Amino acid sequence: MSLGVPLSWLSEGVANHELWAIVLRTLQVSGTALAVSALIGIPLGTALALTRFGARRWIVALVYTGMGFPPVVVGLSVYLLLSRQGPLGGLEWLFTPSAMVIAQVVIALPLVAGLTMGAVESVDPDVRLLLRALGASPVQEALGLVAEARQGVVASLVAGFGGIISEVGAAMLVGGNVEGSTRVLSTAIVLETRQGAFGMALALGGVLLALTFLVNLMLMRLQGTPWWSKG
């Protein structure tokens, strides 16, 4: 099969309403999951890096374990939680984008928290002393350290996003790959491959790669001096 075949499918796809809907849904689900993971994971990772308390070792071990969770196991766990007989069955979220967001948060959160913790811990300890000497409150001190660790913190977001946008096991299990509702790029690629439409699958793979590249470019812009930490 020549390269021209997937490219022609892709060019047809540009005018294809369903393709754009899938791209948008992929961004919505993975973007929401990354935002939630960042909102929880960056403060959690920072707190784990800066504080010492009894249960810290256990929480850190849990975060590290979470960084290696197989997505399909995460999907199965979320499936059981949200299934009709599960403890959260009453929400009726199974096979909806909300279920996919939950599964993706479980995958991305430990990556964001664990890598943020490592990045903040690697900041020169004298920076913490300097921030205090400049009159930082405890919250300002933590923000200042995150700003100094921003290369690593952004890398944690990139890793988290990479882990969820391309993941297929959990998305398939809890989303169900329902056309017009929970079909995202990764599950669409699986479907096209199963149907033998390898060209379309390759074209969708190209779209997924391009999307990941663009989002990572945007995330890398955060590695400059952040607005919330300017003097």
Place this chain on the structure above:
Amino acid sequence: MSAPCYELHDVRKAYGGKTVLAVDHLVVHQGETLAIVGPNGAGKTTLLRVLNFLEQADQGRIWFEGSLVPYPAPLHLRRRITTVFQRTVLLHRSVRDNVAYGLGLRGEHDERRVDQVLRHVGIEHLASMPAQQLSGGEAQRLALARALALRPDVLLLDEPTANLDPPNVAAIEAIIGDLPLQDGITIVLVTHNLFQARRLADRVAMLLGGRLVEVAETARFFAGPEDPRAAAFVRGEMIY
């Protein structure tokens, strides 16, 4: 002599069971420059950290302008004091942003003040450069500018000219020397350099093994310290 800025009573600090600071009594007067001299490991840096309320003394009491200070010290008090550390730590941002940083923490965004201090220390032409690209002398000037931008009541200087060449030492000493006259700032200067202490300080205190062995006006300290160890130190003999 002006009113006390700091008064320390029976202040002790130990690391890993080893006492590094044991000051029975010390008064730092408002608007004076007090030099702390002594060999390595004498407790000079620890004393500065305690004075900036960055570290809690294991025991003892500290009064600031007549009020007993709790630990952690209130933020409004900590913001009246700042330190220029021996090892220059610069934030990963521009020279200007480094200077503006402390003001930003106070919710102040005073560009004129930033320009003023950059000019004062002679690095206004480097304002937009990344701080990490500065030379040692420029970095030390930036650290001083960052502290001065805050208009502190107390400036704690930990070996501010260590490892600098003579022109940079002269420039930084000129700036430090003018501060008490211009702004009434109280300065506590830690230095290995006895000549620097003589040039800049109103009084000199000598720390040895965490203890103050001599505190005297500068002229008297260098003319004839009462403590034989301080006298030996002034003569340039090896003191441990």
